[in-house]
Amino acid sequence: MTTQQRSDISRAATEPLREDIRLLGGILGDIVREQAGPEVFDLVERARVESFRVRRSEIDRAELATLFVDVGVDSAIPVIRAFSHFALLANLAEDLHRERRRMVHVRAGEPPQDSSLAATYAKLDAAQLDPEAVGEALSGAQVVPVITAHPTETRRRSVFEIQSRITELMHRRAHPERDPAEIDLELRRQVLALWQTALIRLSRLRIQDEIEVGLRYYDAALFEVVPRLNASLRQELRRRWPDAGLLPEPMLRTGSWIGGDRDGNPFVTADVVHRATHRASATALDRHLHDLERLEQELAMSARLVTVSPDLAALADASGDESPSRADEPYRRAIRGMRARLTETAIAILGDDTARLSSAALTDTGLDPYRAPDRLLADLGVMDASLRSHGDDVIADAHLATLRESVQAFGFHLAGLDLRQNSEVHEEVIAELFAWAGVHSDYRSLDESARVALLAAELRTPRPLTRPGTEFGERTTSELAILAAAAAAVDDIGPGAIPNCIISMCTSVSDMLEAAVLLKECGLLVPGSDRPAPNVVPLFETIEDLRGGAATLRAALAVPEYRALVDAHGGLQEVMLGYSDSNKDGGYLAANWALYRAELDLVEAARDTGIRLRLFHGRGGTVGRGGGPSYEAILAQPPGAVSGSLRITEQGEVIAAKYAQPPMARRNLEALLAATLESTLLDVEGLGADADDAYRLLDDLAERARVAYSALVHETPGFVEYFTTSTPVAEIGALNIGSRPASRKPTRAITDLRAIPWVLSWSQSRVMLPGWYGTGTAFESWVADDPARLATLTDLYERWPFFRTVLSNMAMVMAKSDMGLAARYSELVPDPDLRARVFGRITEEHARTVRMYREITGNDSLTADNPALERSIYNRFPYLEPLNHLQVELLRRYRAGDDSDLVRRGIQLTMNGLATALRNSG
Structure with missing residues (x-):
């Protein structure tokens, strides 16, 4: 089938999507005309029409760019807002369409689609698995999406809520229960409210704001979806293997980095840690209180009509509820007591913040608080058993x-x-503590073996290294305060509040032991105690550290004091893998293969040392930071790397795309669970006896790709200047985008730049370099016009999920790249020779990579295996074009000295609009 035929079929199948986009776009256009005036509307329309003419090659891109050369910034901003709002509305329409298409498949009686649990259950049934093996494989099973802060997700809560209302109205419009004209009028009201609501804040986003942004997804979807998925999953698995003792604990949980991730972020303080943990606790307690209140309204059974269990009767009597109206309603009285006790729990944890709870509190009852969730669960279990006892x-x-x-x-x-x-x-903090306590005057001068010996000895003793009132340097004082706040959160809320201590740029055993000593110092780790301490989690990030990760882990486990910490967690060791810095270090293919090799080595190390390994994947939203479809990414892991457990970061605008609505949340969480089950219980690698040959081939290809990437990024004179002037990376740091500084250190070095602005900058300029550069050279140089070698790569693409996923994700990001627009950004580089030299290499490698992708896969386009992306590119990528041209124009003015508030705001709006439209840009 040709690209044109495929596009014609796709357009016919997606006519409802196009109708939705036309409807919402038409409403937005009317509002722009009314609110911003006919001149702005005419400029928006001209830009839209000319953008489509550019796509049809009817005019040169430079002609469209001239529209904005002399435009006043007061006119440019409403134009930017118009196209940014269109991106928001188009996202909404696409999400609705995906849901609609899924229901069409279900109603047609088609087999369940891959990435759904229904499809996974069918695969498990066909495999006829041994119950004992299933029980062992899923022992301690856990899937944890971890929400992180991200500078490309700066939408305010008010914008988020308006989008939710528009989504609900579009649902109603598809199944009208009232006059469609009334729904359309309400849609107009909501789009008007969206237009008149600022997309971004005037001030820099604070961590406190990011905490609230992360919490909003619980009420939006997670509270509804997570419990039901856990219940359904447990039921389905136990039905298949009733004697395997499966899932005594929920498999699906959630995590967060917002307020605890202080790597390169000086704004994370002890107060922030307290706020993050206690606002999360308040959110959970408020939900539980709300649900208890609803239960109290529902369970009005009378003791005159049902006979409750003795335990339930005792629970009711212990509630202290003497209201005559509930005298014969034991369930209601029991729930009143539970509400009262949970209120006391909230008071004990939250103090004055209890006033922020929305649920009705029951105070002054004289009842004791629940000290732990299992006490509340026990009471709920009594209620459950009693209800079942009378049918x-x-x-x-x-x-x-x-x-x-x-x-x-x-x-x-x-x-x-x-x-x-x-x-x-x-290391810096430990050195200061050791010097003050007289352990060693110059810890940093010691070699690795001496450091390990000193740290291990410290883990054998409960004595502290400090005493109250001791004065240290600013860094040490801050770190100790943060750790003390974490310990206080555990005391207040329980060990689940602070489960992990992650060590960025971990390169050695001493790095791991230093973290353990600091946990001991704040009381989170007590030598010889059975109190669970947070997991010490090494994060291997660079190519070199990934290669040495397994050796580091083996050496740490050989230290008895560290092994005791792992044994205290049931032999569980978590290891985090960094997708972002490894990519920045060695490029796309080298990083992906280094991660795969690291996982193979870590699995072998875990098997040899007798521990349970849980991998934490630090994936970003974009392909350059490990992004892409989660289901395929998990199936692409090597054998033994999942083993029933998975933690994975969710970042930025991707969070809203996945978790803003219950249907989307369920679909994405199902994908994580489905892939984890399949990777754990089925052979999904598909290489068999050819695995070693495939591994050696990827060793070769990855090194070729790394050399090509390094030649450009790390070895080309002037590359840093090209990057900083051809992309908005400098403005990401200067403008109010996110709470975290753009660099870990105040330097211009690529190595010190945080991965998010590195990737975001290349995405904004439409180069998308971190998602592909070097791969084309690797393939071309290895194939060397040898048809047999090309056939080998094609065979791997067809058989090996890892290789197929690497190429599919690369094609996805390259489809979003645009070398014509990238050329406009290259014009921002003052040095014409540097511009020609670097951009010339980029365009050559881009063409080479596209050609090799097509030859290996047999696909005639980059979107051949991604019809959803093909639809998105066709329907709305022309609307991105004006945002890019306006960003270039405003960057030019800003760098020429016009740093007015309006120019700054315009640049920030273009960044936000492009990130929203591209969906996985940072």
């Missing part, structure tokens, strides 16, 4: 069952907050 199973299986699942999944902490800090900071 009310159907009632027990409704809201009560959901509440029990919710308490199990979210506890009193909601989501575990990970602490993360750079290993260099840990």
Whole structure:
């Protein structure tokens, strides 16, 4: 089938999507004309029409750019807002269409689609698995999406809520229960409200704001979806293997980095850690109180009509509720007591912040608080057993069952907050503490073996290194305060509040032991105690560190004091893999293969040392930072790398795309669970006896790609200047985008730049370099016009999920690139020779990579295996064109000295609009 035929079929199948886009775009256009005036509307329309003419090659791109050369910034901003709002509305329409198409397949009786749990269950049934093997493989099973802060997701809550209302109205419009004209009028009201609501804040986003942004997804979708998915999953697996003892704990939980990730972020303080943990706790407690309140309204059974269990009667009597109106309503009285006790729990944890709870509180009852979620679960279990004892199973299986699942999944902490800090900071703090305590005057001068010996000895003793009132340097004082706040959160809320301590740029055993000593110093780790301490999690990020990760882990486990910490967690060791810095270090193919090799080595190390390995994948939204479809990415992991457990970061605008609405949340969480089950229980690698040959081939290709990438990024004179002047990276740091500084250190070095602005900058300029550069050279140089070698790569593409996913994700990001627009950004480089030299190499490698992709896969286009992306590019990528041209024009003015508030705001709006439109840009 040709590209044109495929496009014609796709357009016919997606006519409802195009109708939705026309409807929402038409409403927006009318509002722009009315609110911004006919001149702005005419400029928007001219830009839209000319952008489509550019796509049809009817005019040169330079002609469209001239539209904005002399435009006043006061006119440019409403134009930017118009196209940014269109991107928001187009996203909404595409999400609705995906949901609509899925229902069409279901109603047609088609087999369930891959990435759904229904499809996974069918695969598991066909495999006829041994129950004992299933039970062992899923022991301790856990899937945890971890929400992180991100500078490309700066939408305000008000914008988020308006989008939700528009989505609901579009649902109603598809199934009208009232006059469609009324719905259209309400849609107009909401789009008008969206137009008159600022997309971005005037001030820099604070971590406090980011905390609230992360929490909003619980009420939006996660509270509804997570408990139901856990219940459904447990039921389906136990039905298949009733004697395997599966999932005594929820498989699906949530985590967060927002407020605990202080690597390169000086704004994370002790107060921020307290706020992050306690606002999360308040969110969970408020939900539980709300659900109890609803249960109290529903369970009005009279003791005159049902006979409750003795345990339930005792629970009711202990509630202290003496209201005559509830005298014969034991369930209501029991729930009143539970509400009262949970209110006391909230008061104990939150103090004055209890006033922020929306649920009705029951105070002054004289009841003791619940000290842990399992006490509340025990009371809910009494209620469940009593209901079933008099035949009310159907009632027990409704809201009560959901509440029990919710308490199990979210506890009193909601989501575990990970602490993360750079290993260099840990080393600096330990050195100062050791010097003050007389352990060693110059710790940093010691070699690795001496450091390990000193740190191991410190882990054998409970004595502290400090005493109250001791004065240290600013860094040490801040770190100790943060750790003390984390310990206080554990005391207040429970161990689930702070589950992990992650060590960025971990290169050695001493890096891991330093973190453990600091946990001991704040009381989170008590030598010889059975109190669970946070997991010490090494994060291997660079190519070199990934290669040495397994050796580092083996050496750490050989230290008895460290092995004791792992054994205290049931032999579980978590290791985090960094997709971002490895890519920045060695390029796309080299990083992906280094990660695969690292996982193979870590799996072998875990098997040899007798530990359970859980991998934490630090994936970003874009392909250059490990992004892409989660289902395929998990299936592309090597054998043994998943083993029932998976943690994965969710970042930026991708979070809204996945978790803003319950249907989307369920679909994406199902994909994580489905892929984890398949990777754990089925052979998905597909290489068999050819694995070693394939591994050696990828070793060769990855090194070729790394050399090509390094030749440009690390070895080309002037490359840093080209990057900083041809992209908006400098403005990302200067403007109010996110709370975190753009660089870990105040330098211009690529190595010190954070991965997010590195990738975001190339995405904004439409080069997308981190998602492909060097791969074409690697393939071309290895194939060398040898048809047999090309056939080998084609065979791997067809058989090996890892290789297929690498090429598919690369094609996705290259489809979003645009060398014509990238050329406009290159014109911002003052040095014409540098511009020609670097941009020339980029365009040559881009063409080479596209050609090799087509030859290996047999696909005639980059979107051949991604019809959803093909639709998106066709329907709305021309609307991105004006945003790019306006960004270039405003960057030019800003760098020429016009740093007015309006120019700054215009640049920020273009960044936000492009990030929204590209969806996985940072």
